[in-house]
Each structure stands twice: as C-alpha cells, then as structure tokens.
Amino acid sequence: MKNLKTALAAIVGALALVASVWAASPQTVTLNVSGMTCPACPITVKKALEKVPGVSKVDVRFEKKQVLVTFDDAKTNTDALVKATTNAGYPSQPEKATN
Numbered sequence: 328m329k330n331l332k333t334a335l336a337a338i339v340g341a342l343a344l345v346a347s348v349w350a351a352s353p354q355t356v357t358l359n360v361s362g363m364t365c366p367a368c369p370i371t372v373k374k375a376l377e378k379v380p381g382v383s384k385v386d387v388r389f390e391k392k393q394v395l396v397t398f399d400d401a402k403t404n405t406d407a408l409v410k411a412t413t414n415a416g417y418p419s420q421p422e423k424a425t426n
C-alpha cells in the first residue's frame with residue numbers, strides 16, 4: 328500500500344511538472360517601434376523589455392524598426408510589452424495579435 332501511494336505521488340508530481348512546462352509555452356511577438364530613429368534607441372528599448380518578468384529574448388531589428396520579443400505567456404503578455412516600450416519613451420504596436 329505504501330509503495331502504491333509513493334508511486335501515485337510520483338506520477339502526480341510528474342504530471343504537475345509537465346503541466347507547468349506546458350502552460351509556460353514561449354511566445355514571440357514582433358513590435359513595430361517607429362520611434363527608433365538612431366542607433367542608440369534600440370539599447371533603451373531592449374533594456375525596457377528585458378526588465379519585464381517573463382521576457383527571455385529581445386532581438387532588435389533597428390533597420391526595420393522592429394523588435395522581436397520572446398516571452399513566457401504565463402508571466403506576461405503583448406500589452407505589458409507595449410506598455411514597457413511606451414513607458415521608456417518608445418510607443419510600439421504589435422505586428423500581429425497573439426492573444
């Protein structure tokens with residue numbers, strides 16, 4: 328009986344782990360940041376986005392005035408990313424809605 332309980336606990340634990348990994352699927356959004364007019368701008372935008380909890384990657388395409396942001400959709404969302412760049416002085420618009 329004790330072994331069965333231990334086995335069940337292990338299975339439940341494993342399922343919980345799988346569920347948490349499943350829920351935290353990374354999303355990538357492209358933000359159009361028209362206000363990036365000089366090569367120093369992307370530094371500010373990147374720093375602002377990296378401060379947002381859940382953001383794992385920020386890839387600035389200065390020549391396109393776009394920022395590719397990879398984030399954990401269980402921790403943050405596109406609105407929060409737009410807000411972060413806007414608060415840093417660079418209003419942005421998501422290229423396409425992800426939620």
Ligand SMILES: [Cu+2]
Nearest residue numbers: 364365367368
């Ligand atoms: Cu600038």
